[in-house]
Amino acid sequence: MSQQQGLEITLEFGGGAELLFGNLKKHQVTLPACEGKWTIRSLLTWMKDNLLKERPELFIQGETVRPGILVLVNDADWELLGQLDYEIEAKDNILFISTLHGG
Amino acid sequence: MCSRNDEEDGSQSLMEGKTKLTWTEVCQKCSTEKPVIQILQIKHAYCRNCFLAHVNHKFRSTLGKSKMMKPSDVVLAAFSGSGKSNAMLHLLHAGLSEQSHKRFLFKVQVLYIDEGAILGTSLEDRTANLQAISGIIEQYGFKSYYTTLASIFEETGSKCFPLVKDSTLKIKENSEEELKNLFLNVKSLTAREDLLRQLRRKIFLQSAKELDCCKVFTANTSTDLAIHILTDVSLGRGSQMHHDVSFCDPRDASVKIIRPLLELSSKEVTYYSVFHELESIYIPSLCTKASSDSSIHNMSKQFVMELMENFPSTVSTVFRTGEKLGSTNTTNTCETEDNLCIICQMKLDVSVAACSSVQATDFSRLISSLGPAGFDNKTLSQLPDTSKGILSNQADSLLCSSSTSCCSDSDVQCGCHKDVQRLSFPDVEKLCCYGCRLIIHDMENTSSLPESILHKVRTRRSLENMRESIQDFLL
Ligand SMILES: [Zn+2]
Ligand SMILES: [Zn+2]
Numbered sequence: 001m002s003q004q005q006g007l008e009i010t011l012e013f014g015g016g017a018e019l020l021f022g023n024l025k026k027h028q029v030t031l032p033a034c035e036g037k038w039t040i041r042s043l044l045t046w047m048k049d050n051l052l053k054e055r056p057e058l059f060i061q062g063e064t065v066r067p068g069i070l071v072l073v074n075d076a077d078w079e080l081l082g083q084l085d086y087e088i089e090a091k092d093n094i095l096f097i098s099t100l101h102g103g
Numbered sequence: 104m105c106s107r108n109d110e111e112d113g114s115q116s117l118m119e120g121k122t123k124l125t126w127t128e129v130c131q132k133c134s135t136e137k138p139v140i141q142i143l144q145i146k147h148a149y150c151r152n153c154f155l156a157h158v159n160h161k162f163r164s165t166l167g168k169s170k171m172m173k174p175s176d177v178v179l180a181a182f183s184g185s186g187k188s189n190a191m192l193h194l195l196h197a198g199l200s201e202q203s204h205k206r207f208l209f210k211v212q213v214l215y216i217d218e219g220a221i222l223g224t225s226l227e228d229r230t231a232n233l234q235a236i237s238g239i240i241e242q243y244g245f246k247s248y249y250t251t252l253a254s255i256f257e258e259t260g261s262k263c264f265p266l267v268k269d270s271t272l273k274i275k276e277n278s279e280e281e282l283k284n285l286f287l288n289v290k291s292l293t294a295r296e297d298l299l300r301q302l303r304r305k306i307f308l309q310s311a312k313e314l315d316c317c318k319v320f321t322a323n324t325s326t327d328l329a330i331h332i333l334t335d336v337s338l339g340r341g342s343q344m345h346h347d348v349s350f351c352d353p354r355d356a357s358v359k360i361i362r363p364l365l366e367l368s369s370k371e372v373t374y375y376s377v378f379h380e381l382e383s384i385y386i387p388s389l390c391t392k393a394s395s396d397s398s399i400h401n402m403s404k405q406f407v408m409e410l411m412e413n414f415p416s417t418v419s420t421v422f423r424t425g426e427k428l429g430s431t432n433t434t435n436t437c438e439t440e441d442n443l444c445i446i447c448q449m450k451l452d453v454s455v456a457a458c459s460s461v462q463a464t465d466f467s468r469l470i471s472s473l474g475p476a477g478f479d480n481k482t483l484s485q486l487p488d489t490s491k492g493i494l495s496n497q498a499d500s501l502l503c504s505s506s507t508s509c510c511s512d513s514d515v516q517c518g519c520h521k522d523v524q525r526l527s528f529p530d531v532e533k534l535c536c537y538g539c540r541l542i543i544h545d546m547e548n549t550s551s552l553p554e555s556i557l558h559k560v561r562t563r564r565s566l567e568n569m570r571e572s573i574q575d576f577l578l
Binding site for chain 1: 392
């Protein structure tokens with residue numbers, strides 16, 4: 001099923017991850033319409049091209065997030081939701097929070 | 104780990120990677136709510152309420168079973184602005200607001216350390232951070248204080264200041280300069296991070312004493328401590344690792360450093376702060392935006408995080424192992440000051456064995472610095488005094504005759520019959536443990552060390568000189 005309009009979602013960053021996104025903790029974004037469904041996998045690629053301001057290797061490693069960065073979709077652990085394969089829905093809130101900062 | 108995977112016939116299977124478990128639709132604790140977090144250490148998916156109860160229970164049981172907390176205790180909780188340290192304050196606050204018999208009886212004060220000077224952060228930004236920090240602490244109603252990293256250079260006067268809504272950062276220009284010099288003086292990021300860790304520890308102890316607190320709480324999680332273990336081993340701090348990662352660091356006689364979050368992972372503590380919508384302020388530190396291979400600490404971090412990702416159960420194995428590796432002769436309780444490292448208060452173990460790794464390192468440093476043709480049978484007796492590579496004894500005897508220049512900028516009387524001398528590398532290194540020596544080795548000169556440390560070197564050296572000079576009379 002293809003999506004005609006863009007997909008509106010909220011991206012949030014915490015624990016220092018926001019530094020790589022213009023020091024902004026909350027981003028309202030509209031993902032462009034695409035063939036098939038948006039997944040976290042394709043979202044990460046899109047973020048790398050459109051949102052990441054610097055040092056992509058500190059956020060993305062391979063096709064996934066750097067180890068130590070937690071991902072929550074609507075306040076739930078993405079590990080329970082299929083991780084990279086989770087299909088994003090309109091109005092989803094996706095939080096990336098880094099645990100790499102010491103005590 | 105290994106023993107768990109041993110097959111019956113004695114053969115070993117490969118370590119299990121992360122398996123995709125099929126999760127039930129409901130929380131595995133209450134069997135009614137939808138699960139929202141996967142906790143790998145216990146292979147469970149919990150709903151929000153059960154998870155928060157689990158964290159709270161872990162925190163309380165860690166404190167409870169230690170049997171260390173007394174009702175009369177005043178605890179100084181270290182707060183950095185991070186989600187993790189905010190979670191610690193929230194857990195403490197929850198414990199203090201419990202009903203009668205479950206309530207924590209000890210008192211809590213909060214300390215924030217401003218480290219902006221070493222990063223060159225502007226004074227406006229540092230003040231803004233300070234006020235944001237005070238805003239967070241205010242919600243809990245804890246009495247709070249701040250101090251600066253540079254206060255380590257101050258000899259007298261109070262170093263902790265009350266933190267209230269409109270606090271402005273009080274800094275002393277010259278100690279700030281000294282702190283900046285010290286960090287400029289240390290070349291590698293590895294040594295700088297290690298130095299910062301040792302200084303922070305000193306600040307905790309110094310502030311706790313000033314504020315009459317007998318315990319310091321830090322928000323290190325089991326994940327952080329697994330990283331510390333690998334870093335400690337790599338930095339030659341294996342013998343003190345036990346103190347760096349166990350529930351209580353007992354090195355200081357009057358103030359204990361306690362790690363009440365050590366049974367929780369960074370993931371658990373972070374989720375706790377997200378679910379409670381705890382505010383956090385990210386204050387950059389030395390390792391901010393550094394790549395993962397920029398220092399030993401960052402590499403250990405990357406390694407542990409990757410383990411966590413791919414072999415989650417191994418992280419607790421790293422941590423449990425480190426916790427158990429206390430060596431029998433590392434308890435300092437009955438040691439005198441004379442026997443302790445001047446930087447980290449670890450018992451000095453560096454002059455024991457004839458073939459220790461300390462000597463091997465020193466020797467190889469010396470040989471490497473001389474180059475292939477430089478070494479002959481006179482080398483050891485001709486150690487140049489600029490060479491930082493010390494073969495302790497030879498270098499010492501050389502320095503006794505060459506370092507007679509006066510330390511004009513110091514007014515400290517060392518009590519010995521010679522003039523106060525400029526301290527050489529060997530003088531300082533002799534009084535450091537193996538790990539701290541590596542920091543010193545990385546420095547351009549020793550004079551930028553805090554006066555409190557230099558003072559100890561002078562006192563102990565003059566004592567030694569005195570002992571030497573009266574030796575002939577002691578028969
Ligand atoms: Zn539940
Ligand atoms: Zn030391």
